[in-house]
Amino acid sequence: MNKNISIKKKNRSKFTLTSVEILENDNLLTEHFYSSIENKALDAGGRHQIFNEEFKGGKHTLKAVYYWTEDGNSVKVSELLIPINISIGRIQLLELAFEKKGNKLSLKHHHFNFTIR
Numbered sequence: 001m002n003k004n005i006s007i008k009k010k011n012r013s014k015f016t017l018t019s020v021e022i023l024e025n026d027n028l029l030t031e032h033f034y035s036s037i038e039n040k041a042l043d044a045g046g047r048h049q050i051f052n053e054e055f056k057g058g059k060h061t062l063k064a065v066y067y068w069t070e071d072g073n074s075v076k077v078s079e080l081l082i083p084i085n086i087s088i089g090r091i092q093l094l095e096l097a098f099e100k101k102g103n104k105l106s107l108k109h110h111h112f113n114f115t116i117r
Contacts, residue, residue, distance in 0.1 A: 005051035013100035018067040
């Protein structure tokens with residue numbers, strides 16, 4: 001089934017997203033390096049579709065590795081494991097939402113399923 005993964009920033013969080021990698025079983029599915037223009041678009045409420053390809057049905061575990069900086073300081077790296085279940089006959093959207101709270105950058109994922117009729 002088709003799997004879409006998009007990136008967004010919540011609450012206009014002030015940080016610079018440097019890059020994002022999406023992996024499955026340590027195999028790189030996609031990666032993107034963010035420019036200052038793309039960061040400004042995300043800050044303004046934009047969304048970036050980082051992945052749109054076919055997945056086999058069943059259970060998968062994705063890993064999002066993200067690099068970010070704040071106020072020109074050194075780049076920090078964090079990661080998140082994301083369990084997903086791909087259902088036949090559905091279009092699926094995985095939204096990765098970044099939010100800055102204090103010194104931490106959290107990444108939350110929201111999984112949406114749409115039935116094909």
